[in-house]
Amino acid sequence: MLNIIWLSFFFIAFLTGLYRLVMLGDTNVFNDITLATFTLSKTAFEISLGLTGILCFWMGVMKIGEKSGFIGHLTQFLNPFLKRLMPDVPDKHPAYGAMVMNLSANMLGLDNAATPLGIKTMQHLQTLNPHKESASNAQILFLVINTSAVTLFPLTIFTYRAQLGAANPTDVFIPILIATYASTLAGLLAVASIQRIKLYDPVVLGYLAGFSAIVASILFYFAQLDQVTMQQHSSLVSNFIIFTLIIAFMAGAVKQRINVYEAFIDGAKEGFQTAVMIIPYLVAMLVAIGVFRASGALEIALDFFKSLLTHYSIDNRFVDALPTAFMKPLSGSGARAMMIETMQTHGADSFAGRLASIVQGSTETTFYVLAVYFGAVGIKKARHAVACGLFADFIGIFIAILVGYLFFA
Secondary structure, three states, X not given: OHHHHHHHHHHHHHHHHHHHHHHOOOOOHHHXXXXXXXXXXXXXXXXXXXXXXXHHHHHHHHHHHHHOOHHHHHHHHXXXXXXXXXXXXXXXXXXXXXXXXXXXXXXXXXXXXXXXXXXXXXXXXXXXXXXXXXXXXXXXXXXHHHHHOOOOOOHHHHHHHHXXXXXXOOOOXXXXXXXXXXXXXXHHHHHHHHHOOOOOOHHHHHHHHHHHHHHHHHHHHHHOOOHHHHHHHHHHHHHHHHHHXXXXXXXXXXXXXXXXXXXXHHHXXXXXXXXXXXXXXXXXXXXXXXXXXXXXXXXXXXXXXXXXXXXXXXXXXXXXXXXXXXXXXXXXXXXXXXXXXXXXXXXXXXXXXXXXXXXHHHOOOHHHHHHHHHHXXXXXXXXXXXXXXXXXXXXXXXXXXXXXXXXXX
């Protein structure tokens, strides 16, 4: 799938360039396309280089959280909830610990760090799977929750926004929280309806009611504010929670008499390796999207959609963020590149730049996660995983657009 998408960008750019050269007499079009390959290659590397520091830091913090027992406490807290959603998984099975670690990495927006933990979870769940080539109910539920990605701290998005000149990189935090929660809840409801999971169980209802109440309270509070105050408070809450998390991890490690510095260094080394792994993927996708835009193909498609919306008197400002939305279910690196390209073109603090950031944090990459996680354990029959994952993606992106208008329109 990714191979087809990547090649399509180049071939469509080439055909569009031929059209502009032959039919419109634009002799500079292939110069623009070729220049984009050099410019975007450099940009992709610079962005990856800038991301290295933040990945090292937060992978180090995650390692402290793991060794301090914070992740263990979180597992205990979520265990009653997860047991009822996955009745086929025995109590205290190692899959739960790996699952919580994976979800914790996703909560911090460290999607690349979450991947090995997700594979580990799938491997644990596969040991319980009686039909090895067909996904079990527990594996499907985990995958859909993973692809809908509850992102409480989208740190990589904040980093990209900071690098691209956002005055307040964290002002998209609350909108992302709302959109990603809607996506996850939609995915859970979709899977539960097919697997006949008893969501009316008192324990499950208690957890869902608690999570929903928190998100609803946040939405209610911010809905009462004017837009400037809303953005200011969103930034304050974001930064306070993020730094409080760091202190909580460190305090827990000190209490457990863990060498905090050494734990941090071990995690930071993993972060550096992850950052290096990102470079070729980001270069590949950002260059492909760059030539696609330089050829004029992206502009033609977006202008057509804008004209269609204008004809029916529909606000079309969200259209500039749609490339990120279209790419999100297919490719994480592609969606990330689309988000970056949107912010570069329109500005990090533009409506399109902010909305693309919200969309990027609202859900995960369904087809990529499905291919990697199921492929790692040899599953060939995904059953209802794709349909439920795409439904969660659609709801997440739809809510992202709505809250983008609420906060920034």
